[in-house]
Amino acid sequence: MGSTILSYTKLEASLKKKSRQCPFLSLSSIGKSIEGRDIWCVTIEKPDDPGTKIVQNSKRSRQSQKKTPIVITASIHGHEATGSTALLRFLDKIQREGKSTNWLDDLVIYCVICCNPDGYVHNTRYNAEGFDLNRDFITQSQPETQSIVNLIVKQKPAVVLDLHGYVWKKSTHLGLIEPCTPPHNPAYEYDLYLKWALPLAEHMETCLVAERNKFSTKKFKSIKGTYIPYRDGKNGWDDYSPFCCSMYSMLQGAIGLTIESPSRSEDGTTWLLLAVSAALSHISMHRKELKQTQAAFFRRGNKNYHPTHSPGYFPKYFMLTEKSGLQSSFKKLTRHLHQNGIKLYNTTEELLYEGHSFPKGTAVVPMNQARANLAYCFLSQGEDLSQSSERLSEFCAWSLPLNWGVDCRPVFGHVSVDKKPYKSSEDVFPPFPAPEKQHVSVGILIDDGLFHKRAHSGLKLSLQQMNIPFTELKAKDLASKHALSSINVLIYNGYEHLFYPPSNIRSLYRDLVLDSPAQQEACRKNIHAYLQKGGKVIGIGAGASKALTSILELSEAEVHSGGWNKNALLKIHYDDHAITEGYLAEDIGFVYRPAWFTNTGKMKVVASYGEGQDTLLAGYWPDYHLAHGKAVIITNQKGNLILFGLEICFRGHTSYLYRLLWNAIYS
Incomplete structure (x- = not known):
């Protein structure tokens, strides 16, 4: 009953x-x-x-x-x-x-x-x-x-x-x-x-x-x-x-x-x-x-005493500063700490510590406070768990400073500086560059709950936070010739399964996917014609990249992916390109179900994974060596097909990477 x-x-x-x-x-x-x-x-x-x-x-x-x-x-x-x-x-x-x-x-x-x-x-x-x-x-x-x-x-x-x-x-x-x-x-x-x-x-x-x-x-x-x-x-x-x-x-x-x-x-x-x-x-x-x-x-926390760790495991302070010239969410992060009950201060003068200069207004998070453990969890870089013998049930790379574009330095010695209690700011989202005057109409593909998730939700939130209006489309809509007529940028962030015919997917999800192989072929033809007429298609993550290459055949590039819960914060090499404008040549990226590209001869490689053991900053990706130096962002020669192996708008969590999406839309 x-x-x-x-x-x-x-x-x-x-x-x-x-x-x-x-x-x-x-x-x-x-x-x-x-x-x-x-x-x-x-x-x-x-x-x-x-x-x-x-x-x-x-x-x-x-x-x-x-x-x-x-x-x-x-x-x-x-x-x-x-x-x-x-x-x-x-x-x-x-x-x-x-x-x-x-x-x-x-x-x-x-x-x-x-x-x-x-x-x-x-x-x-x-x-x-x-x-x-x-x-x-x-x-x-x-x-x-x-x-x-x-x-x-x-x-x-x-x-x-x-x-x-x-x-x-x-x-x-x-x-x-x-x-x-x-x-x-x-x-x-x-x-x-x-x-x-x-x-x-x-x-x-x-x-x-x-x-x-x-x-x-x-x-x-x-x-x-x-x-x-x-x-x-x-x-x-x-x-x-x-x-x-x-x-x-x-x-x-x-x-x-x-x-x-x-x-x-x-x-x-x-x-x-x-x-x-x-x-x-x-x-x-x-x-x-x-x-x-x-x-x-x-x-x-108040005593900065943590007996299950060796002395000095927790720093005495975290020092937070804006990442110069980039889409920093410094105000967002400091308000976030404050709302979670973490005490922080702003310096009233410049501070020099061990050769590093911290400007006036630096946020200081003292680690002798009751919620020091929460502050450490939010602000530390995290750990590389790739060699762990334990199987993780969720992702484990989330450093807020790295994902939100804030410079964060742990300080293990004593610092003396004039400071004042932090005051919250209402203006917490970083401004984005004004787009060029030409009209851009964005459409996004939605999945309505495939695998009890809505993989496009992070994409929606990122567009909303950047004040970019958009139209929602379903995969079945692309079978109609008129579906793409009112947009000139189509973005997909979701599973490749969305473009499977019903015979290839569990009955529970069949209403969410295409009705037949014939409908799949119609989608393929229509999106090819859309690209030929100058429309732009952006795929984010392993699932979207596989759908756009293997199923819809928009590129001959091969997409490789890691397991579903493999995830990491990594060092990424960004080439000088309109898509990567605003990022350092050596910067960071985030992956979940990691993706990388080979057979890219007809595509332009815009960014690549770093090489070496120190390039995985935190997370769980035991076979990361397979992706060392491989392409992680590629575009066709016309610039109207862009594939990201990175998760640049994951669960509202990676606001520092939103600029990549902005650039891809307006470049």
């Missing part, structure tokens, strides 16, 4: 009704979704005076301030709505049993009932802009992510429980509860985290097994445990990359756990309800120790 998932309208009505009726509940909106829906947070707290109701946003009493704050999130992936249903049932439980619930004397709970309202409404993993919010907690490019981050920064929860679905590893061990397998992010204080994360996960498991009589199906009634990756897994569920809600919260001093329900059934909802109830009882029992652990986390 499937679990009953309410419409979002009914969910909102239910929340409002419960908060009116129950003195333990208060309701507030912590933000808006892309489509303007409220992101509701229910605060669960026992009033100081049993005869009164708590009021959200009012000044909290000293007694309330002594309670341990906990954050619970659900439906960050909109189609994983079981978490929202479980939390609604949890609120019912509070209404019925609140007076006798002992942990309410110790805890205050902030429940974000549905983190992704638009995804919930449209039954999609991603939000209305196509972003996977649970991959957005470093960049924080989406308003929904920003709302959750603001809540965590403000409330400083000791524990964050993030409810998801749907995972089981074997028939007797249902669901998944973190902590994760290695590799663990070096910015975590993992000894402090694991001390409480593993016992908490095992306590939830014990309670789920003990209460299996509350399930209705044989499969759930036979449960013998859950899958706890740290204990049971070998690799593939790591927490190196803190893009997810629970992992990000660990950098804010919380014990963060992702909890994956086994199914979307009624028993899957009950599983989550039992897990959350068990977690809160355990947290209440150990609240003093958990608070002490969180205090120890922040104390380590």
Whole structure:
């Protein structure tokens, strides 16, 4: 029997009704979704005076301030709505049993009932802009992510429980509860985290097994445990990359756990309800120790003391300056740090340190502060994990200074300079050169959810941030001769599978691809004619480059690609060309599912991968040597077919590389 998932309208009505009726509940909106829906947070707290109701946003009493704050999130992936249903049932439980619930004397709970309202409404993993919010907690490019981050920064929860679905590893061990397998992010204080994360996960498991009589199906009634990756897994569920809600919260001093329900059934909802109830009882029992652990986390930051690393692993400061003459996102980065609770300053005079001159206005991030671990995660270059024996489940190269075009220098000695507290700037996006007067009309190909993703979403965001208007087209549209008549630049950033006929792809995605081989041939003819008439085609990444060469046959160049999760920040050699204007001859690039080109005799090579072991700055690409010195940006002789092996607009994350796209459009 499937679990009953309410419409979002009914969910909102239910929340409002419960908060009116129950003195333990208060309701507030912590933000808006892309489509303007409220992101509701229910605060669960026992009033100081049993005869009164708590009021959200009012000044909290000293007694309330002594309670341990906990954050619970659900439906960050909109189609994983079981978490929202479980939390609604949890609120019912509070209404019925609140007076006798002992942990309410110790805890205050902030429940974000549905983190992704638009995804919930449209039954999609991603939000209305196509972003996977649970991959957005470093960049924080989406308003929904920003709302959750603001809540965590403000409330400083000791524990964050993030409810998801749907995972089981074997028939007797249902669901998944973190902590994760290695590799663990070096910015975590993992000894402090694991001390409480593993016992908490095992306590939830014990309670789920003990209460299996509350399930209705044989499969759930036979449960013998859950899958706890740290204990049971070998690799593939790591927490190196803190893009997810629970992992990000660990950098804010919380014990963060992702909890994956086994199914979307009624028993899957009950599983989550039992897990959350068990977690809160355990947290209440150990609240003093958990608070002490969180205090120890922040104390380590304040003292710049990190015992799991050798002395000097963390610098004493990070110094941030604009990258001269380029599309620097310096103001964007400094505001980002500030919004995440990181203290920073601006120098009021020039500083000379070890032969390097830092101009007036340099941003100084001292590393003796409570959120030093988060600052290190944001600002350090990262590590080359290519020789790691562990398999990573997500990408691991994200240095914000490198990806956002900011010079960042770690300083390991003491500096003395006059400085003032940082003040945020509203003007955070770098200006781009004014385009030439000729009219350019841009069209982009969209995929509408191939592989539960919208690969073009980063492209859309980059164009929006550069104020470049565009028209959206589907692959099927290109089968019509008139589809391209109103645009003179076509951009594709997505999977090659979008141009497969339905027989070549899983039935789940057949509505998103072409209808037939005949339609594929029509697309091929039309886009060839478009190029012949002077239209411009830009392909970004391995998938688009393969589609434009192997399937649509626009070039004889051969496209090679690495594995899906191979990713890296690298040194790139940029030739002097209109496409690379504004970049240094030796600069950086980012790859995800890396691509490189051979058989480029009829094409012009505009940029190439660096050669040598030191050219991979951070990431995971074990066989990078295959691409050493190979072409990574190419164009035909007319300049109206441009292929990028780099990911220049990845998930709103690589704003420093947007200039390459700007140049490609307007060159």
